[in-house]
Amino acid sequence: MTVAYDTPSQDPSDRAISGPAGTIRLGTAEPLVLDSGGSLSGFRLAYRTYGTLNTDRSNAVLVCHALTGDQYVAEQHPVTGKPGWWDLMVGPGRPVDTDRFFVICSNVIGGCMGSEGPKETDAATGTPWALNFPVITIADMVRAQKMLIDHLGIDQLFCVIGGSMGGMQVLQWAVSYPEKVYCCLPIATAARHSAQNIAFHEVGRQAIMADPEWRLGDYLNQGTRPTKGLSVARMAAHITYLSEPALHRKFGRNLQDRKSITFGFDADFQVESYLRYQGISFVERFDANSYLYITRAMDYFDLAADHGGVLANAFRVPGPDGRLIGTPVKFCVISFSSDWLFPTSESRALIHALNAVAANVSFVEVETDKGHDAFLLDVPEFYQVARGFIEGHAARRGLAAKVG
């Protein structure tokens, strides 16, 4: 594959790839063919790497980000200044130990942190893609990541890990490229997006599209920004990431900087103020059209539908004699007891399918009241399970405890 670089920070032919990367152009020789029927040629993919690739290139870990995440998994975010979004999971001495593994995290296509998406300029027109950007799927995101992995010269990823939409990508990796994944951790996720989740996404999209500043998606060309709509979308979504006990514990009915209710529509309650803040701070770093595209990709995700309606069939691969056998990928599925967006029942459906093909699978439901967001928060049992699984398989794979 030939590649061109926008901002190469390092020669990719360097065998000891380490440190941050930049944005590369992929699909210049052969385009990325999309599920929608369209294709992307010479598309941008923004990614970061951490740690050092070992000499036999067997210690690579791909981290897949969630809906509003990005490639800054283990370092300060350039826009918000906040620590990496998963610095409890990824870093030196963390379960995904950057002293041991070569960690890759790329911004999904359709995203807005440098990868090809509605915010970026369409080379054909010289203006932002906006709604001319093709509708993409989780499988398309994974195809783009696969091109990056190929580009980095990695034949098999030791591990693919991610939560929520990141978990969907993890599952898609295991299904699309079972021989390229040694083990994986799909966390707080599902093999399909539920009707309830599609419904919540639709609320968010309608909020964006109802904002007059959205301009039928053409706001970048018209110099406006649908911040109100995007902010409301974020507020609604944020509620789904928490749980009633977590909200109550954090805010209760406490009032915001006042002694009593004001008989008006100011943010009387702390929870209102918190949500408004979540909405406002979100629009600083996220593109409204990206939100439309990525939520749509999640809505379309349904692994069983892609395999004749039988989820187990997604995890069958041709054996040595051509007959279908269970996937060789080792799974550690994790759910959280208070997650009502991706409830444990979704993980159990996945386990059921993996058992049906006798896959090597572990599963834990972690007890916590922190809701869907638990996978990003300090829940020690969760990280203990992840660490145990990763270390156990790293030993089996014969990976040294430290590269170098």
Added chain:
Amino acid sequence: MAVTSLLPPVGAIRSDLESIVDWVEPGARVLDVGCGDGELLHALIHRKQVDGRGIELSMDGVRASVARGLAVIQGDADTDLKDYPSGGFDYVVLSQTLQATRNPRTVLDHLVRIGRHAIVSVPNFGYWRVRTDLLLRGRMPVTDRLGHEWYETPNIHFCTIADMVALCQDMGIAIERSLILGADDRPVTAPADSFRANWLGVQSVFLLQRS
């Protein structure tokens, strides 16, 4: 690299587990239902090179097992065995758990469906100390193997060795092999369907097969 060389050596394990390790054919596919912290699976993988899987109810048990590199699913023998395909395993092991299930007969049925063989170990409520305890003291027995007061015991379906033999007969399950362990885990040389086994056995281990 052989998996076994990476695992720490296995120390002494519970005596009923020891016989289970003995009975399992090398390289078999094994499902351990109620695997706890993975002690038996670990021993089986280390000593018999089995392809082992586990089901465990407690998060702590699953966590400990996963941390040992074992493939263990958090689940419940009473509700989750139905999801396993028939004949998926060479052996399905249920160790000291049958008496704690809500529906032992259904569970047993699943064991011999999922596995070509089932290995089941149960405490014996017909052990003479248990019987005399009840007879002479008139109180529910509390022994080493049955170490809970009646109001807090997880063991909700007590049975004797004779009861197990009768249930297997009733369900058309063949007892291929049995081991009766008496006081101090000494084997009792007696057939499972004998009075002697049911009187002297503290616990029993059965190798079962659907006939």
